[in-house]
Amino acid sequence: MTVLPWIGPPQMAEQNLSHRLDALAELVKIGRLHEETKTAAGFSKSLLDDSDAVLRRAGERLRLSGNHTVVALAGGTGSGKSTLFNALAGATFSQPGVTRPTTRHVHACVWGMQGAAPLLDWLGVQRRHRYARASALDSGESALDGLLLLDLPDHDSVVTASMAAVDRLSKLADMLVWVLDPQKYADASVHNRYLIPLAGHAAVFTVVLNQIDLLPEDQVKDCENDLRRLLDAEGLADTPVLPVSARTGAGVEELRELLVEAVSANRAAGDRISADIDSVAGGFDVYAGPQVAPDAALASLAAATGYELSAPVPGDAGSARPPWELSEDDALAEPGRPPWEDATPDG
Known part of the structure; x- marks a missing residue:
């Protein structure tokens, strides 16, 4: 047999x-x-x-749309997450704060809306925070057709509902992009609550080191290497790290190419579910027997x-x-x- x-x-x-x-x-x-x-x-x-x-x-x-890949941008207050969301979307959909940069609501930009509405309902995105790239002007964005990009609330917000939304949507998204900044990339609350538990999700998990424009060129590599060291020690050796500046556009194209690859492969949802199965399957090992x-x-x-x-x-x-x-x-x-x-x- x-x-x-x-x-x-x-x-x-x-x-x-x-x-x-x-x-x-x-x-x-x-x-x-x-x-x-x-x-x-x-x-x-x-x-x-x-x-x-x-x-x-x-x-x-x-049961929901198999033609869409849900990618969530997650990060803390001031990490530049919303600015990166707008840079990828090509428009100011998620308004970044000025005096106190915070995101309180989930925003979504969809490349190709057909069949996406039930998926957006399941994710809990309010209708007034849904945006579509479907006009004739978006012909250059055809490679991203099927992408559903989320800008999540700040995980460290003082608003309890914001943290709860991040906890919920980080489990529902097909792919997670965690946006860190040079000042708080080693924050224990981020690593212990979110990054370390995702050690088995390397296939659908990426870390972005944003705001590299705030550092001298020689310090960008040092900061990237230190973040790489932290992730390796936490079992995230296979998780890619992308240095990016959402404000100047440096590194954004590399992130866009990663998203194009995920959308074209159209397997992120299956990979995420498989990784979730792995995360609980190991718990049954202690019960193995004849x-x-x-x-x-x-x-x-x-x-x-x-x-x-x-x-x-x-x-x-x-x-x-x-x-x-x-x-x-x-x-x-x-x-x-x-x-x-x-x-x-x-x-």
Whole structure:
């Protein structure tokens, strides 16, 4: 029997992603049954809740536009995030502050609005803060067709709702671009709350060192190298660092090319979901064993729930196969409705 190999996030095919979601949903179902019946020690509740959240977000995102790539610009007060957003959008859509540069609302610029409205509703972007690049004057922007660019509120705002919006949208975006500045690039609150938890999301995560125009040329490289050292020490060695000046335009074209590549590949959404699965899948490793529960526990669980559960037969490799190890016949079989497709926007 040929077993299909697991393929890493950058090469994840849509069918493999569905199989991984199915496998995670099966683990959650087993864990919830143990919770209900108390027949055997099961998975931790926090692990099951986190897995449920991943399945729900994945089901909601995969139902929405597959032709758009959601890229979120995140950063702190005064990092120049909104100025960078406007430089990429080619217009002053998100008005930067003057005396106190802050962003309080989520702004969105969409290249190609068709099919984007439900996605914008799901992201919670107010209609008055939605902008479109769809006129005849935007013909030079065709390479970005399908990009949905978000300017997030400041993560360090004194407004509680702003921080909550960043926490929520950083989980929903297909790709994250974190904008740092020379003064606060080493801020522990940024690294501990946002950057370190994203260590497994290198394929959909980029760091921008903005405002390099404020530094002498010889100090730009020193600042970039120090930021690189911090990220490497935090497990983010594969995360690119782009020195940029949104005000002068230096480095903006390199960032634009990165976005063009992400949009043209059109796989950021799948890569993000795959990375989210990886972030919770490791929590199940400590429960690995030859079978889910002893025979007596399985029999008791089956009697209490009506589910036909059986322990693997010794020597029967087929029955002992984990659900994510699929044979070629399994892959070609007509699937039923996957459990993770039962997700709805309201939970």
